[in-house]
Amino acid sequence: MSDPRAVARAVDALRRGWPVAIRGTDGTLRLLAIETADAGRLAAFDPQGHAPVLLSAGRAATLKLANQREAATPDAPVLIARVPWLDFDTATALADPQLDLATPLKGPFRATAIEAGEAAAAALRLARVAGLLPAFFARAGDDADAITPADIDAHEDADRLRIVGRARLPVAGAEDSEIVAFRTDEMPGEHVALLIGQPNGTPPLVRLHSECLTGDVLGSLKCDCGPQLHAAIRAIEASGWGILLYLRQEGRGIGLINKLRAYALQDQGFDTVDANTRLGFAVDARNFAVAGRMLALLGQKQVRLLTNNPDKVAALEAAGIGVVERVPHQLPPNPHNERYLATKRDRTGHQL
C-alpha cells in the first residue's frame, strides 16, 4: 500500500534539514538534503564522513565530474564518491550552480556505482517536489520510516485531485465566469479552473496556464506569461465559452525558488534550457495529467487548445482528452523576453 501522506512528511523534513529515508526494490538510502543542512547536521548524519553525494546527471555533466557516464536524462541520479576534501562547503558548491563562477572546485571527484538506483532517482524527484536543489548526502542503511517511490507516485498522482470549492467570479474581460478549485489531501497549493461563458454544444476553448508569480503578479517582462494569461481570458470570452486552467506548476514544475536560481544563471548568460540543466532538473518538469484530470472532472472530453507547445497537446491526448484543434497563442515580444521566446522556438519545439 502506498502512502502519499508519508511524502508530505518527508518533504517537510527535507525543508527543515532533517534526514529522510527512501526504500526501493534494490536498496534503501538515508538522505540529507545539502541545501538545508549545515556542517553540524552533516556530522550528526554521517559521523565517519563516508556518505557520498547524490547529484543529478545534468549537474554532474555541468561540473565535468570525472568518469561521468552519459546519462539518458539530466535528472537521472549520479553518485559522487566521498573523498576527504569533499566537506560540507565543497558539497554546497557541487549542489548550487550560483557558486560555479565564484568557487574553483577542489577536485578530483569521481562518479561511483549506484546500488540503490530506485531510491536515488526517487530522492531527486522528491527534491523537486520540495522545491529544493536536487543534491543530497546519501548513506545506505534501512529505516523503519522509509518512504517508497510508489508513495511519491501516489503523492503526484493527478487522479487524486477532486473539486473542493466553486463560486461565481466575474473577472475583468469575462464577467460571466465561475471559479472551481481542486486539490488532493496532501498538496500544499490548489489548482484552479476559470469557467468562462456558458457551454454551447461545441468543445470549449481551453488554456493551460502554468503559475508564474513573477509574470502573472509582478508583471515581469522576462517571459510572456502575464500577457498570455490575460489574452487567454479575452480569447476564451470572445470564443463564446471555455476554460482557463491555472496550474500550480511554477517554473515549469521546479518551483519559484529554483526558477529564481535559473534566472540568476540566465543573468550569467545561460538560456532557459541550459539554466534548468545546470541546476540538475529536466527542461520541463510539469505534469499535464493534472490538466487532463481537471477537464475530466469538469465533464470535458474534447477541447480546442490555446497553445504553441506541442507537448501540451500530446500530454492532454495521453491523458484521454481529445484536442480537436490547436489555436496559436502568440503575443508581441518585448526587448527583455526576445531570447526567452527564441529559446522556446529553437530549443523546446514551440510553434511560434
Ligand SMILES: Nc1nc2c(ncn2[C@@H]2O[C@H](COP(=O)(O)OP(=O)(O)OP(=O)(O)O)[C@@H](O)[C@H]2O)c(=O)[nH]1
Ligand atoms: N524553469 C523556468 N521556468 C520558467 C522560465 N520562464 C518562465 N517559466 C515558467 O514557464 C511556465 C510558462 O510556460 P507556459 O506559458 O505555460 O507554457 P509554454 O510551455 O511556454 O507553452 P505555451 O502554451 O505555448 O505558452 C510558467 O510556469 C513559468 O513560471 C525560466 O526561465 N525557467
Ligand SMILES: [Zn+2]
Ligand atoms: Zn513567466
